[in-house]
Amino acid sequence: MNKTVMTVDDSPSIRQMVAMTLRMGGYAVVEAADGAEALDKLAGGVHVDAIVTDQNMPHVDGLTFTRRLRGQAQHARTPILMLTTESSAEMKAAGRAAGLTGWMVKPFDPQTLIAVIGKVLA
Numbered sequence: 281m282n283k284t285v286m287t288v289d290d291s292p293s294i295r296q297m298v299a300m301t302l303r304m305g306g307y308a309v310v311e312a313a314d315g316a317e318a319l320d321k322l323a324g325g326v327h328v329d330a331i332v333t334d335q336n337m338p339h340v341d342g343l344t345f346t347r348r349l350r351g352q353a354q355h356a357r358t359p360i361l362m363l364t365t366e367s368s369a370e371m372k373a374a375g376r377a378a379g380l381t382g383w384m385v386k387p388f389d390p391q392t393l394i395a396v397i398g399k400v401l402a
Contacts, residue, residue, distance in 0.1 A: 283401050284308040286326075288318045288333040288345065289363070294386070298332055298363065298393070305394035315340025319348060328358065330401055332393075335364040335371070343378045350379035359400035363388055 285307045289295040299309040312318035316339040335342035349355040359381040367385045381400050
C-alpha cells in the first residue's frame with residue numbers, strides 16, 4: 281500500500297509541483313491550500329503518513345499548523361517537513377521548537393524531496 285503525503289501550500293503552482301514530484305516517487309498525495317484547510321482535512325479523518333508544509337500562508341501558517349498537530353496524539357509522531365523560502369537560523373530554531381522533522385528551502389530539487397520523504401518514512 282502506498283504511503284500518503286499531505287502537501288500544504290497556498291501557492292497552487294508550488295502545491296502542484298510538490299504533488300507531482302511525490303506522485304512520481306510513488307506516493308499518494310492529499311493537498312491543502314493552507315494550515316486551516318489541512319487541519320480540517322485531518323480532523324475529518326484523512327490519513328497521512330507525512331506532511332510537507334509551507335511557512336508563509338494565510339489563516340494558519342506552517343509553524344502554527346505544526347504546533348497544533350503536535351498537540352494531537354494521533355499526529356505527535358507524523359513526520360512534518362517545512363518547505364519554504366525562509367532560511368534564517370531563527371526560523372529553523374522555531375521550527376525545531378514547534379516539532380518539525382526537517383526543513384527544506386525553496387526552490388526544491390525533486391530528487392532530494394523524494395529522498396528526504398523516503399528517509400523520514402523509513
